[in-house]
Amino acid sequence: MSPSLIDINSWPLTIQLLFLAAPFSLNAIGLAVTGYAAWSSEFEVINRAIRSNAYLEQTKRFWGTTSYRARWMVVCAVCGLLTFPHFHSRIGVVDADELKDFPSRLRRKLVVSSWLILIGSAWLAVAYVIVSH
Numbered sequence: 001m002s003p004s005l006i007d008i009n010s011w012p013l014t015i016q017l018l019f020l021a022a023p024f025s026l027n028a029i030g031l032a033v034t035g036y037a038a039w040s041s042e043f044e045v046i047n048r049a050i051r052s053n054a055y056l057e058q059t060k061r062f063w064g065t066t067s068y069r070a071r072w073m074v075v076c077a078v079c080g081l082l083t084f085p086h087f088h089s090r091i092g093v094v095d096a097d098e099l100k101d102f103p104s105r106l107r108r109k110l111v112v113s114s115w116l117i118l119i120g121s122a123w124l125a126v127a128y129v130i131v132s133h
Contacts, residue, residue: 008130008131019127022120023120023121026117026123027116027121027124029116030114030117030120031117033110033113033116034076034110034113034114037109037110038068038072038075039068039071043065043074045106046075046078046110047074049098049101050078050081050094050098050099051098052098053077053088053093053094056074056077056078056081075110079113080114081094082111082114083110083111083115
């Protein structure tokens, strides 16, 4: 077994715990915000705001919008569209004007949620590599 470039065991215990707990915390906060949006009145705003995405409309028709799972899937799809709007409008999967007209406060909330989940997941992957080697 080759020596690790980063030896997490040499770090102070508090730093080790923070390093390993932080990605779970980021993911939990991001998932809680997304979950809240799926089950609150914000879902109706999200549901009405984007109509040009075929996948989103197909998901709504297939799963409906009454179960928590269906609402969660719709919110997550919208989070993806809002987090990378230029990419999605450039490839033509959503109308750029719909993304521009999306309520700004809700957009910011969903984009922050997405980034918390992405950063937390990436951090978790890096932490796994560091700890396992």
